[in-house]
Amino acid sequence: MAKIKLSEKKLEELREVCKAYNNDKGEVINVLHKAQGIFGYLPAEVQEVIAKELNVSVAHVYGIVTFYSFFTMTPKGEHPISICLGTACYVRGAEKVLEEFKRVLNIQVGETTADGKFSLSCLRCVGACGLAPVVLVGEKVYGRVSPDGVKDIVAEYNS
Amino acid sequence: MEMVKLTIDGKPVEVEKDTTILKAAKTVGIEIPTLCFFELKDMKIENRPGGCRVCVVEVKGRRNLAPACTTAVAPGMEVFTHNIRVLNARRTVLELILSDHPAECLTCSKSGNCELQSLAQQLGVREIPFQGAQSTYRKDTSPAIIRDVDKCIMCRRCEMMCNEVQTVGALSAVNRGFMAVVAPAFEMNLEKSPCTYCGQCVSVCPTGALTEVDHSRNVINALADPTKTVVVQTAPAVRAALGEEFGLEPGTLVTGKLVAALRRLGFDYVFDTDFAADLTIMEEGSELLDRLTRYLKGLTSCCPGWVNFFEHNFPEMMDIPSSAKSPQQMFGPIAKEYFGKKLGIARENLIVVSIMPCLAKKYECQRDEFKVNGDPDVNYSISTRELAHLIKQSNIDFNSLPNEDFDNPLGESTGAAVIFGNTGGVIEAACRTAYELYTGKKLAKVEFDELRGMENIRHATLDFDGLPINIGIAHGLGNARKLLEDIRAGKNQFHAIEIMACPGGCIGGGGQPYHHGNSEILKKRAAAIYREDAGKPIRKSHENPFIIELYKEFLGKPLSERSHHLLHTHYFDKSASIFVEE
Numbered sequence: 001m002a003k004i005k006l007s008e009k010k011l012e013e014l015r016e017v018c019k020a021y022n023n024d025k026g027e028v029i030n031v032l033h034k035a036q037g038i039f040g041y042l043p044a045e046v047q048e049v050i051a052k053e054l055n056v057s058v059a060h061v062y063g064i065v066t067f068y069s070f071f072t073m074t075p076k077g078e079h080p081i082s083i084c085l086g087t088a089c090y091v092r093g094a095e096k097v098l099e100e101f102k103r104v105l106n107i108q109v110g111e112t113t114a115d116g117k118f119s120l121s122c123l124r125c126v127g128a129c130g131l132a133p134v135v136l137v138g139e140k141v142y143g144r145v146s147p148d149g150v151k152d153i154v155a156e157y158n159s
Numbered sequence: 160m161e162m163v164k165l166t167i168d169g170k171p172v173e174v175e176k177d178t179t180i181l182k183a184a185k186t187v188g189i190e191i192p193t194l195c196f197f198e199l200k201d202m203k204i205e206n207r208p209g210g211c212r213v214c215v216v217e218v219k220g221r222r223n224l225a226p227a228c229t230t231a232v233a234p235g236m237e238v239f240t241h242n243i244r245v246l247n248a249r250r251t252v253l254e255l256i257l258s259d260h261p262a263e264c265l266t267c268s269k270s271g272n273c274e275l276q277s278l279a280q281q282l283g284v285r286e287i288p289f290q291g292a293q294s295t296y297r298k299d300t301s302p303a304i305i306r307d308v309d310k311c312i313m314c315r316r317c318e319m320m321c322n323e324v325q326t327v328g329a330l331s332a333v334n335r336g337f338m339a340v341v342a343p344a345f346e347m348n349l350e351k352s353p354c355t356y357c358g359q360c361v362s363v364c365p366t367g368a369l370t371e372v373d374h375s376r377n378v379i380n381a382l383a384d385p386t387k388t389v390v391v392q393t394a395p396a397v398r399a400a401l402g403e404e405f406g407l408e409p410g411t412l413v414t415g416k417l418v419a420a421l422r423r424l425g426f427d428y429v430f431d432t433d434f435a436a437d438l439t440i441m442e443e444g445s446e447l448l449d450r451l452t453r454y455l456k457g458l459t460s461c462c463p464g465w466v467n468f469f470e471h472n473f474p475e476m477m478d479i480p481s482s483a484k485s486p487q488q489m490f491g492p493i494a495k496e497y498f499g500k501k502l503g504i505a506r507e508n509l510i511v512v513s514i515m516p517c518l519a520k521k522y523e524c525q526r527d528e529f530k531v532n533g534d535p536d537v538n539y540s541i542s543t544r545e546l547a548h549l550i551k552q553s554n555i556d557f558n559s560l561p562n563e564d565f566d567n568p569l570g571e572s573t574g575a576a577v578i579f580g581n582t583g584g585v586i587e588a589a590c591r592t593a594y595e596l597y598t599g600k601k602l603a604k605v606e607f608d609e610l611r612g613m614e615n616i617r618h619a620t621l622d623f624d625g626l627p628i629n630i631g632i633a634h635g636l637g638n639a640r641k642l643l644e645d646i647r648a649g650k651n652q653f654h655a656i657e658i659m660a661c662p663g664g665c666i667g668g669g670g671q672p673y674h675h676g677n678s679e680i681l682k683k684r685a686a687a688i689y690r691e692d693a694g695k696p697i698r699k700s701h702e703n704p705f706i707i708e709l710y711k712e713f714l715g716k717p718l719s720e721r722s723h724h725l726l727h728t729h730y731f732d733k734s735a736s737i738f739v740e741e
Contacts, residue, residue: 044345057328058344059352066333 006045013038014046018053025056028064032071040076077112077119079157081105082136086125093146094133098122100147101135104154117157165236172232179207180216180227180238191216191240192249192278194256195314196228197363201613201678202635202662206319206363211312212252213278216240224248250282258289260366261309269367272673275312276366296340301349303356303372303521308340311368317341317360325636325660327468329354341368353471353733357464357636357660358518358669363676371518371670374539375549381510381538382425389510390428390498391421392490392569395436396516396580396665397543399687403672403680404547405557410683412691415562420550421514422563428498431565432513433572435490436461436579436588438709440700442726443483443585444592445717447655451597451628457655459585461485463523464660464669466730468636473643474732482727486579487513487520488529490569491536492725497713498569506534513540516580516668519660528728542670571705574605574698580688582634582664583610583617586657590621590630591699598624605698611689613663613682616642618651631656634664 017034021027031054035046042065051058065071083089083098098120102108105118112119128134131143135153142153161176167184174183184191195211198204209229216227219237224245227238239245257279264270299306313332318341321330329352333342343352361369381389402411421429439461447457458480460466469480483489491511499509513520517540523529524537541549550557565571575591578584587610594602609619610630617632631653633642639658645651661667666684667674674680697703714722 047344057322057331057353059328059331059333059342060322062344062346063331063333067335 433576436576574692
């Protein structure tokens with residue numbers, strides 16, 4: 001693991017979050033949730049700060065990060081792509097769409113492309129089942145996506 | 160106290176409310192098998208995650224079987240611990256655990272002491288019907304402890320010891336499901352983690368997932384090398400526990416047989432770490448005297464797990480612990496620079512082996528500051544368990560050995576040195592000497608009963624001829640943390656503090672014969688140590704004639720320049736981010 005430098009501003013924000021939870025040992029999950037919101041992911045350095053602020057061991061924090069699939073130690077891409085694998089999307093071929101994204105981007109779920117542009121994740125239902133299968137790029141929703149349409153979506157962000 | 164009546168296997172039972180079925184069953188002689196459950200009663204240590212399900216029992220009216228270790232009794236409850244449904248379930252649970260466990264019993268270092276193995280025997284498992292994937296993970300070898308998590312059954316005992324009891328926080332369960340392992344943060348190697356090598360994880364691991372680094376091979380090689388003179392030193396706690404490995408009652412003192420066995424193993428000189436413990440008292444006690452009148456805190460430093468702990472966790476208090484080396488590390492330079500030179504043996508041809516109840520000693524003797532031009536003062540440290548193996552391998556019938564005496568000059572010791580093995584012992588030994596040197600009077604009674612016992616944290620005020628001396632004692636690193644945090648918060652003031660990393664002190668060390676959660680064994684070992692002290696003709700370190708001789712001939716006086724050079728050390732701040740590699 002190469003050591004990375006975290007921005008002082010974001011670190012300050014993180015310490016504020018810990019304080020808002022009274023630096024309570026029992027709030028590790030909530031603090032991690034907010035921290036991932038701030039940094040986009042949970043690098044070792046962030047976990048170290050949280051452990052220190054909440055007075056728990058780093059091993060304990062790491063244990064929680066690796067237990068919940070929501071938490072990630074890999075930085076998200078500039079354009080995070082999420083494929084809905086909820087029931088409606090699934091039966092309408094979301095898995096094939098996912099396979100196509102994997103092929104086009106040449107990454108697995110949970111990974112980020114080498115240029116840092118795209119990352120790939122799955123989620124369960126965004127409440128737009130009428131549009132199944134649904135893909136999110138950042139905040140933008142794409143409905144009725146077919147494997148053939150994947151290349152076009154990626155191209156939109158690659159210009 | 161509210162009592163609850165129930166029946167277990169048809170037997171009427173009456174126990175206190177909130178008692179678990181497991182403990183209630185014990186009161187009527189029913190031993191429900193357990194695996195993840197672990198208890199050291201007198202130290203209030205308990206692990207019952209209810210995860211392994213080996214202890215399941217049937218409770219009438221309940222749909223599912225209940226884990227006995229976590230289910231509380233209820234009035235009128237009818238419990239069945241060995242009906243056909245329970246027996247089948249228990250066997251299936253065990254077979255499933257075994258299906259993801261390497262079948263390496265023949266070569267596993269834990270064989271014969273493995274609780275999983277005993278359970279498979281007890282339940283009569285003869286084949287494993289479940290064939291599936293086995294989880295694999297890299298082996299991690301640190302200077303003292305080997306992690307082989309393929310053998311881990313996720314009982315979480317080590318995690319409980321490391322986090323709740325010791326508050327070291329090196330280990331945690333990480334990942335989930337089939338990929339779950341107990342590991343340090345970021346799955347780094349133990350060596351990079353804040354691990355103190357106290358070895359308490361090893362002492363409670365039911366399987367071979369956590370074991371000590373075995374140095375007995377190096378010892379055999381050294382003994383076989385005709386160019387080497389090999390001297391051995393044995394720590395006090397070893398003599399109170401080694402007998403257990405040979406079927407003797409816990410608490411049997413085997414000092415004389417231990418010496419005889421070491422001589423038969425081929426050691427050229429059989430010495431006693433206790434000699435160095437007397438030396439430690441001379442140095443540490445003199446330091447204490449110096450601090451007495453100034454209300455400065457003095458902290459013992461003979462426990463290497465404790466040293467590692469404060470280097471990681473209390474770097475700002477690093478000037479408080481005594482600079483005196485531990486007895487093991489005092490023995491090294493005295494053997495090589497004094498004894499060896501006297502006999503005309505070159506440093507590199509003198510091998511010093513230590514027999515320790517401890518795993519942190521393996522790391523301690525490898526620390527760079529305890530080497531001269533790369534040659535360690537103490538070459539190898541082996542545990543009580545490793546010594547037992549060595550004796551067995553060498554065709555020695557331990558129990559029929561005669562009692563023999565240690566060699567001189569580094570084998571003579573006092574009762575003060577012997578009690579180093581118990582919690583409160585080092586500070587009692589220091590007080591015996593400090594009292595007499597400070598007051599100029601003889602102690603009427605050398606025992607300081609107020610310093611003894613198994614309470615986790617103890618306070619006592621001694622009367623040094625009108626001067627009240629406040630003593631603090633903690634055993635177990637979590638208790639040490641509490642004691643130190645209280646001091647930091649200004650809640651308590653002590654003249655002197657003794658800290659031992661392991662429950663009960665060295666007698667409960669990570670290298671001792673496995674106690675399997677029986678704290679009676681620890682108490683018997685502690686009693687044996689006090690018996691050994693009581694039987695010694697000399698019981699105060701400053702009266703050891705060979706120590707007096709050593710100062711006269713070689714060291715000058717305590718805290719002299721030569722003492723400082725050979726017998727004192729310094730500590731390092733290890734609190735910095737250690738888990739992110741550059």
